[in-house]
Amino acid sequence: MSSPEQTVQVDLASRSYDISIGHGHLGTIGSLTRSWLQLADEQPLKCLIITDTNVMQPHATAAKQSLDAVGAETRVIAVNAGEGAKSLQEASDLYDQLVDFRADRKTIVMAVGGGVVGDLAGFVAATYARGLRFIQAPTTLLAMVDSSVGGKTGVNHPKGKNLIGAFHQPAGVLIDTATMETLPEREYRAGLAEVIKYGVILDVEFFDWLEQNIDGLNRRDPDVMRHVVARSCELKAWVVREDEYETKGLRAVLNYGHTYAHAFEALSGYGQLLHGEAVSIGMICGSRLAARLGRINSSDTERQAKLLTAVGLPVEVPSAMHDQHDAILNCMLLDKKTVAGDLKFVLPDRIGHVETIGGIDSDTVLACLAGD
Numbered sequence: 001m002s003s004p005e006q007t008v009q010v011d012l013a014s015r016s017y018d019i020s021i022g023h024g025h026l027g028t029i030g031s032l033t034r035s036w037l038q039l040a041d042e043q044p045l046k047c048l049i050i051t052d053t054n055v056m057q058p059h060a061t062a063a064k065q066s067l068d069a070v071g072a073e074t075r076v077i078a079v080n081a082g083e084g085a086k087s088l089q090e091a092s093d094l095y096d097q098l099v100d101f102r103a104d105r106k107t108i109v110m111a112v113g114g115g116v117v118g119d120l121a122g123f124v125a126a127t128y129a130r131g132l133r134f135i136q137a138p139t140t141l142l143a144m145v146d147s148s149v150g151g152k153t154g155v156n157h158p159k160g161k162n163l164i165g166a167f168h169q170p171a172g173v174l175i176d177t178a179t180m181e182t183l184p185e186r187e188y189r190a191g192l193a194e195v196i197k198y199g200v201i202l203d204v205e206f207f208d209w210l211e212q213n214i215d216g217l218n219r220r221d222p223d224v225m226r227h228v229v230a231r232s233c234e235l236k237a238w239v240v241r242e243d244e245y246e247t248k249g250l251r252a253v254l255n256y257g258h259t260y261a262h263a264f265e266a267l268s269g270y271g272q273l274l275h276g277e278a279v280s281i282g283m284i285c286g287s288r289l290a291a292r293l294g295r296i297n298s299s300d301t302e303r304q305a306k307l308l309t310a311v312g313l314p315v316e317v318p319s320a321m322h323d324q325h326d327a328i329l330n331c332m333l334l335d336k337k338t339v340a341g342d343l344k345f346v347l348p349d350r351i352g353h354v355e356t357i358g359g360i361d362s363d364t365v366l367a368c369l370a371g372d
C-alpha cells in the first residue's frame, strides 16, 4: 500500500532539485522524471539505468517499466554488487555502454541502488560529454539519508577511497522506502547510525523523536521511515546548501564519529565492519573524547550509546583493536581533516550541536577507545 508522499527541496540556486519520499511509489519514477526534466509527453527521453546485481530484481526492473510506460528508450546495466564496482575501470565500461547506446547530451543517467551505484553512476553522469543529467533512486538507508544528498560523486583509486570524483547535483531523487523491504538487516541498521548522527550534530528534537520511536525503527514502520528519511535529508540538504563545495568548514560537521570510524574500518579490513557500524562506535569514542575535554556531560554519551544499542548497533571498539595504538593513529593522520599532523575532531558539546576541535594530544584520543 502506498502512503502519502513528501517532497524535500534541496535549495542550490540553479542546481536546486526535489527529493520525493514515499512508500511504494517507485513505479512513478517515469512520470516524475518527465516532470523534473520539464519534458512534455511527446518529447523523446533516453535513459541509461545503472544498478547492481542485488538490486536489479525487482527494483531496477520496476524503474525501467515505469520509464518504458512514459515512452522512454531505456537500457539497464547491472554492475557487480559491492565497493569493487566503484572503480575507473567500471566507469570506463559504462562510458562504452553510453557510446553503444548512442547517448547524446540529453540522455539521462539514473542510479537505482545503494551508495556504490549512486557514486559510480553520478561520476559517469558528471563526466560523460561534460555532464549528463542524473537521477537517483537510492535503495539502502545509507544512500537515502546520506550519499544521495549533496552532489558528491566518485570512484576509488587503489590507494584511496573516493580519490577521483566530481560534484554533480542530480535533477531529482526518488526515495521509495518500500525498496528497503529487501535490504539485509545489517545494512539497514548501519544506515541508522548516520540518522542518529544527524540528531547529535544538528537536531536535539529529532534525537528525542528517535528515542521515542525505537520500536518503529526496528520494525521499519513506513511512517517512521518516511520521517527518518525526510528529516535526515532536510538536515543534510541544509548543510550542503550552506557549504556546497566543502570550503567553509560547515560540511565537516557531517564527519562526527568518522575520524575514529575510518581507522576502525581500515583496521578491521574493509567490509568486516560496515561503515555505519564503525560510525556508531566512532561517535561514542568522539563523545567520550568530548567528555574528557570537559566539553559534554558523560550522561550525553550514555544517551547516544543507549539509542545506538537499542537499534542493534555496536558501540564498543572490537577488543582486537584496543592495543593497536600506532595503527589507529596512523589512519587518523591520513584523515582529510588532519592538517600538518594536527588531529581535528568534530565533537558534541551537547546533543544537537558540534564543533571542530584541534590540538588534541594523541594519548587523550587513544584513551577514549575504552569506556571508563
Ligand SMILES: NC(=O)c1ccc[n+]([C@@H]2O[C@H](COP(=O)([O-])OP(=O)(O)OC[C@H]3O[C@@H](n4cnc5c(N)ncnc54)[C@H](O)[C@@H]3O)[C@@H](O)[C@H]2O)c1
Pocket: 052, 053, 054, 055, 059, 081, 082, 083, 086, 113, 114, 115, 116, 117, 119, 139, 140, 142, 143, 146, 147, 148, 149, 150, 151, 152, 153, 162, 179, 180, 181, 182, 183, 184, 187
Ligand atoms: N556521495 C556521498 O556523499 C557519500 C556519502 C556516504 C557514503 N558514500 C558511499 O556510499 C557507499 C556505500 O553505500 P551503501 O552502504 O549503500 O553500500 P552499497 O551500495 O554497497 O549497498 C550495500 C549492499 O546492499 C545491497 N543493496 C542495495 N539496496 C538493496 C535493496 N534494496 N535490497 C537488497 N539489497 C540491496 C547492495 O547490492 C550491496 O550489497 C560507499 O562507497 C561510500 O563511499 C557516498
Ligand SMILES: [Zn+2]
Pocket: 194, 258, 275, 279
Ligand atoms: Zn558516513
